[in-house]
Amino acid sequence: MIRTKLFKRGEIFRQQIFMMIFLSIIAVVTIFPVFWTICSSFKTIQEIYSLNPSILPKSLNLINYKFLFETSVIDYKMAILNSIVVSITTVVIVVVCSALGGYGFSRVQFGYRDRIFNLLIMLQFVPLTAGIIAQWQIMSLLKLRDSLIGLALLLTAMILPSSLMLMRQVFLSIPTELEDAAKIDGASTFQLLWHVMLPLAGGGLILVAVNSFLFSWGDFIYARTMLTIPSKYTLPVIITVSIPTTPATLRVATYGVYNAAALITALPAIIFFIAIQNKFYEGAREGLKG
Amino acid sequence: MRKNFNLNFLYIVPALLFIFVFNLWPIIWGVVLAFMDFRGITLTGKWVGLENFKELLNDERVWQGLSVSVKYVLYSYPFTQILALISGWTIAQLRIIKFGKFYRILLYLPVIIPVSAGMTMFRALYEQNGYLNIMFLKLGLPAVGWLTDPKVALYSLAIASIWRNFGASMFYYLVGFYNVPLEVKESALIDGASLWRRFWSIDLPSIKNMLFIIFIQSAGALTGGLAEVTALTGGGPARATSILPYYSAEISIWGEQRLGYAAAINLFLSIFTLILASMVIRLVKVEKE
Numbered sequence: 001m002i003r004t005k006l007f008k009r010g011e012i013f014r015q016q017i018f019m020m021i022f023l024s025i026i027a028v029v030t031i032f033p034v035f036w037t038i039c040s041s042f043k044t045i046q047e048i049y050s051l052n053p054s055i056l057p058k059s060l061n062l063i064n065y066k067f068l069f070e071t072s073v074i075d076y077k078m079a080i081l082n083s084i085v086v087s088i089t090t091v092v093i094v095v096v097c098s099a100l101g102g103y104g105f106s107r108v109q110f111g112y113r114d115r116i117f118n119l120l121i122m123l124q125f126v127p128l129t130a131g132i133i134a135q136w137q138i139m140s141l142l143k144l145r146d147s148l149i150g151l152a153l154l155l156t157a158m159i160l161p162s163s164l165m166l167m168r169q170v171f172l173s174i175p176t177e178l179e180d181a182a183k184i185d186g187a188s189t190f191q192l193l194w195h196v197m198l199p200l201a202g203g204g205l206i207l208v209a210v211n212s213f214l215f216s217w218g219d220f221i222y223a224r225t226m227l228t229i230p231s232k233y234t235l236p237v238i239i240t241v242s243i244p245t246t247p248a249t250l251r252v253a254t255y256g257v258y259n260a261a262a263l264i265t266a267l268p269a270i271i272f273f274i275a276i277q278n279k280f281y282e283g284a285r286e287g288l289k290g
Numbered sequence: 291m292r293k294n295f296n297l298n299f300l301y302i303v304p305a306l307l308f309i310f311v312f313n314l315w316p317i318i319w320g321v322v323l324a325f326m327d328f329r330g331i332t333l334t335g336k337w338v339g340l341e342n343f344k345e346l347l348n349d350e351r352v353w354q355g356l357s358v359s360v361k362y363v364l365y366s367y368p369f370t371q372i373l374a375l376i377s378g379w380t381i382a383q384l385r386i387i388k389f390g391k392f393y394r395i396l397l398y399l400p401v402i403i404p405v406s407a408g409m410t411m412f413r414a415l416y417e418q419n420g421y422l423n424i425m426f427l428k429l430g431l432p433a434v435g436w437l438t439d440p441k442v443a444l445y446s447l448a449i450a451s452i453w454r455n456f457g458a459s460m461f462y463y464l465v466g467f468y469n470v471p472l473e474v475k476e477s478a479l480i481d482g483a484s485l486w487r488r489f490w491s492i493d494l495p496s497i498k499n500m501l502f503i504i505f506i507q508s509a510g511a512l513t514g515g516l517a518e519v520t521a522l523t524g525g526g527p528a529r530a531t532s533i534l535p536y537y538s539a540e541i542s543i544w545g546e547q548r549l550g551y552a553a554a555i556n557l558f559l560s561i562f563t564l565i566l567a568s569m570v571i572r573l574v575k576v577e578k579e
Contacts, residue, residue, distance in 0.1 A: 012385075015383075015485055016383075016384065016385055016386075019380045019383055019384060020384070020389060022380060023377065023380055023381065023384075023393045023397075026373070026377050026397065027393060027396045027397060030396060030397055030399070030400060030453065030457075031396055031399070033408070033411040033412060033415060033453065034399065034403070034411065036411070036414070036415065036421060037410075037411045037414065040414060049419060051424065051427075053421065053424060093308070096304070097304045097305040097308065098305065100301045100302070100304060100305065101301060101302045101304070101305035101306070103301055104298065104299075104300075104301025104302040105302060108298040108301060109298060110298040110299040111299075113302075116302070116306070119314075120309070123309070123313060123314060123317075125510075126317055127510065127513035127514070127560065127563075128513070128514075128516065129513045129516065129535045129538070129556045129559065129560070130317050130320055130513075130556060130557075130560055131313065131316035131317045131320055132316075132539070132543075132556075133320055133323060133538070133539075133542050133543070133549055133552045133553045133556060134315075134316035134317070134319040134320040134323055134549075134553065135312065135316040136542070136543050136549075137319075137323070137328070137331070137549055138311070138312070138315070138316055138319070140331040141331065153308065153312060154312045156308050156312075157308040157309050157311065157312030157313040158312070158313060160305050160308055160309050160313075161309060161313070164305055189297070189298065193301075214402060217404065218402075218403075218404030218405065218407075219404075220404060220405050220406040220517050220520070220521060221516055221517045221520065224520060225539065225543045225544075235404075236404045236405070236406040236407065237406070239406055239407060239410050240406045240409070240410065240520070240521045255413070255414040255417060255420070258410055258413070258414065259410070259411065259414055261410070262406075262407040262408075262410040262411055263407075265404050265406070265407040266402075266403040266404060266407040266408075269402050269403060269404060270399065270402060270403065273395075273398075273399075273402040274395060277391075277394075277395055277398075278391075281394070281461075281464075281465070281468075
């Protein structure tokens, strides 16, 4: 009896080790492009184009980063600033609108409420290509193309349906007792939202904020279509248009520079994601259960 | 009471305003646009009926774009899903929660990294004298024009696309496997079911509904890939990676501003996708019975 148990335990242990080796292989392949990018961004031109490249750079050489911020004709500093403007505007509007809207869709009554909500769910399944041409035209007519705030408004509209769904779920999960008590004291619906619900929905709001940050900071296709003036380019746009198609030997910069730029683009997203990743999974687990 | 009704509606007004102007209305207007001749940024277009559709059926580049799109999905989607399914399941089996967390962060990173940054990373690897070709030379293989050879570029694009997208699907599988009821998992363990049997007859059936959705979505994947193509290859070389959504953006937003015609192409693609999706649904239903 004891022997068979021990045998089983050994087998489970072996299985677990095997699984971890398997996952490690996938993880190494997945991370390699990122790792290679980090290493290349610290390499000199000789190191990058040597025929016998080592994976790790010889030293933490900041030459590529210096080129990016000082020498380069392409204004990366401006692009970083533009990206920050777009992301912050988007996050602020999305958080405010989805807090109000999520509350509206969950805790108060009005006509057509659930029909409108179903429409929002459907909107998320419409592919990007279905709207982009008309979006471009509408943005042009409203004089919002080439405007960072305009881009932020567009991104807000694209991320809002899922944010509203999330906030609705958060509000629905808050027990009604507190609300009832406040109602008896004669609180208005807005007072309920402000004093009772919002303090309890903090976690959900953070998730919405980070989600919309990841979306707006990383957005490439809307920025690439709506922004045509180079001084308005956001970071994700500038790192692709700045890579010339000329052969490497004729370039001013090596791909070490582009890798450094890609890394600067990726870093804030990675940091924010790792900071909230636990909530991310728990939120999805609850959401998919219901 | 009536006043109350109006006030309550106000909560969703700000959100709805944004969604209507920039999200819902463009989708509706996109359909109307497909029947019009609109060039450039004007308020006036001409109603042309089915002219755009007649033109696109005879446009060689539309068919070429559609075939590239189909190939792109065939090369990338199945592998994305298989990789996502296997890695999601394996992570869910790990006993030590910390390790599971560690792997799921690492494998999800490509989804989090902005698409253009990810594609820039691949561009560096794919360069003529980039790391991949140096490795090939060392192994005694000829250098490959990853992004310059029309025969290879679509595969290079598919690889980058798998890298970028499998984490997102893995996330759904993982959540599904996490939600397999504990009693079911435990009874299987007590019965001493082998790893393979646990996967095949316990965990996989329990995410059956999710698998159906994945199958149906495979048709929807046809409309994707615009960001990857724009950032990695720009449709080249020799139009080898010019998927249909890219062609439509090329002749409107980034080019001759033929908005009506581009909208018609996108509508054509949407209808094509819907037909394909309904065929997949029918197929899945037959399998189910």
